[in-house]
Amino acid sequence: MRTLLAGGAAAAVMLTSGVAAHAATAYPNYKAPKIFGTSFQPDPKHDFTKGIHSRRNGILRGWITDVRGAVAEYEPIKWKKGTHTEGNFVGPPEGDAMAYASPIAKDVVFLSAYGCVSSMTDLTVSRKTGLGSKKCSRATLIKRHDRMPVPALITVHKGRIVKVQEIYTP
Numbered sequence: 001m002r003t004l005l006a007g008g009a010a011a012a013v014m015l016t017s018g019v020a021a022h023a024a025t026a027y028p029n030y031k032a033p034k035i036f037g038t039s040f041q042p043d044p045k046h047d048f049t050k051g052i053h054s055r056r057n058g059i060l061r062g063w064i065t066d067v068r069g070a071v072a073e074y075e076p077i078k079w080k081k082g083t084h085t086e087g088n089f090v091g092p093p094e095g096d097a098m099a100y101a102s103p104i105a106k107d108v109v110f111l112s113a114y115g116c117v118s119s120m121t122d123l124t125v126s127r128k129t130g131l132g133s134k135k136c137s138r139a140t141l142i143k144r145h146d147r148m149p150v151p152a153l154i155t156v157h158k159g160r161i162v163k164v165q166e167i168y169t170p
Helices: 002-024 138-147
Strands: 058-068 071-076 078-081 087-090 100-112 134-136 152-157 160-166
Touching (some): 058 138, 100 138
Parallel strands (some): 100 160
Antiparallel strands (some): 078 087, 100 134, 152 160
């Protein structure tokens, strides 16, 4: 009887701790876009004439263009094939108002392709996907992406940026 009670109590503790851990990062598993997609991802329900505001829930292939406090401005990007090189990522043309702004969640998951130090010389990329695999701090995300745009998959949930996974480009 004691063994059953102890086992039941242990299972209850494991279940509640698992639920609590999942609740901290509870957002759906959104479908990721093609990493090197050659067109901007559409957002048909977004009204860009009503000022800069958050994108709808999902994953955007984009880059952060500015950070003010804990709010990041970001825009979609697409892969442009090159004639002398493989190509590069480009944002919307000058004057195009395709930009968003969202607060960066306090528990944001930042997966770097270039390590967590400011020199960005330590490659931390999944060989299979070409995406960042090194978990770095929120402060590193804000500092790095405020200085220069780095291609990334940006996950937005309930108006907040909850995950940023850098895309490696040689």
